[in-house]
Amino acid sequence: MTTETLHDLRGDQPRFQGLEAGHRACQGCGQALAARLTLEAAGPDVVLANATGCLEVFTTAWPDSAWRVPWLHSLFANAASVAAGMEAALKMQGRDVKVIALAGDGGTFDIGFQALSGMLERGHNVLFVCYDNEGYMNTGVQRSSSTPHAAATTTSPAGVARIGKRHLKKDILSIVAAHHIPYAATASVAYPTDLRKKVRRAIQVDGPSFLQVHAPCPLGWGHGGELSIEVARLAVQTGLFPLIELERDVLIGAMPIRRVRGIKDYLRPQGRFRHLFADDPRAREELAHLQALADHNIEVYGLRGDRPDTLDSEGADTVHRGGRHFA
Numbered sequence: 001m002t003t004e005t006l007h008d009l010r011g012d013q014p015r016f017q018g019l020e021a022g023h024r025a026c027q028g029c030g031q032a033l034a035a036r037l038t039l040e041a042a043g044p045d046v047v048l049a050n051a052t053g054c055l056e057v058f059t060t061a062w063p064d065s066a067w068r069v070p071w072l073h074s075l076f077a078n079a080a081s082v083a084a085g086m087e088a089a090l091k092m093q094g095r096d097v098k099v100i101a102l103a104g105d106g107g108t109f110d111i112g113f114q115a116l117s118g119m120l121e122r123g124h125n126v127l128f129v130c131y132d133n134e135g136y137m138n139t140g141v142q143r144s145s146s147t148p149h150a151a152a153t154t155t156s157p158a159g160v161a162r163i164g165k166r167h168l169k170k171d172i173l174s175i176v177a178a179h180h181i182p183y184a185a186t187a188s189v190a191y192p193t194d195l196r197k198k199v200r201r202a203i204q205v206d207g208p209s210f211l212q213v214h215a216p217c218p219l220g221w222g223h224g225g226e227l228s229i230e231v232a233r234l235a236v237q238t239g240l241f242p243l244i245e246l247e248r249d250v251l252i253g254a255m256p257i258r259r260v261r262g263i264k265d266y267l268r269p270q271g272r273f274r275h276l277f278a279d280d281p282r283a284r285e286e287l288a289h290l291q292a293l294a295d296h297n298i299e300v301y302g303l304r305g306d307r308p309d310t311l312d313s314e315g316a317d318t319v320h321r322g323g324r325h326f327a
């Protein structure tokens, strides 16, 4: 057998899959892809604490489980506390296993925030991954403090009295970074290589690390499942979801945007922003406000790229499925 054939065969072998296919997520669920990529990068030597939310529900419908690593379901509020307890117990046993806490934005920004802050402050060796789909999706698309300004949800409807959510999306990364933890970053399912790289980096940290992964929810955002990656990519390319890395609250990396897109390109495919395209002066005002938020991100993080970036181009990144590479 030639070396070339051996190489091809190795390429065909499935890489480690901590989250199996066959779970019950909606088609095009960003969170399912994000969790699979996280586990691919983290490898088998991990244990998981998973807050109540879509990820927990669609992966573990009794009596089945889609997980191939030890997995514990926590309450909606306390994934960080449960992960901290697991880490302390493993340390006592002298076992070198990384603990990862998984939670949605509700379980991170809102109800899980106190537990998260405590875990970070006490310096536990835990990676906390927040799958940010910008709403309480598991319970029927209610607004969270991560829901973007002006987005419509069942509890922030667009109508006569208001035009979607009145409040701003909480800047969770800055709040987390203010705990001066060794590593905190944002990532997106549209950039899987970057996401996996950040997971590997976060895993290597001795101490708390945090990842906020932008993960479209076709059901809650009102777009077709086949558009999830495109929508996620546009969030980055408009500047609305900057991809950045911080070490001890100092910016160490930001993905440049080669071709900055206007925010309408990101908002238009999504039903939750449909009202912003009505012939209404309030809608125009909100669009201008959202554009100003994106422009602000581009300025403060220096996102405007003046040279081609391999990750920021349509299709330059690859999604790996079962060891085969699809461009």
Ligand SMILES: Cc1ncc(C[n+]2csc(CCOP(=O)(O)OP(=O)(O)O)c2C)c(N)n1
Binding pocket: 031, 052, 053, 054, 055, 076, 077, 103, 104, 105, 106, 107, 108, 133, 135, 136, 137, 138, 139, 144
């Ligand atoms: C104390 C408490 N309040 C409310 C709930 C109901 N509940 C379960 S999951 C969820 C929303 C989860 O939202 P998020 O964390 O963003 O995860 P997603 O479903 O969006 O992935 C809510 C409100 C609960 N389980 N416990």
Ligand code: SF4
Binding pocket: 024, 025, 026, 027, 028, 029, 030, 031, 032, 054, 058, 133, 137, 138, 216, 217, 218, 219, 220
């Ligand atoms: S409701 Fe949204 S987050 Fe939940 S499984 Fe469906 S697409 Fe995924």
Ligand SMILES: [Mg+2]
Binding pocket: 104, 105, 106, 131, 132, 133, 134, 135, 136, 137
């Ligand atoms: Mg959510």
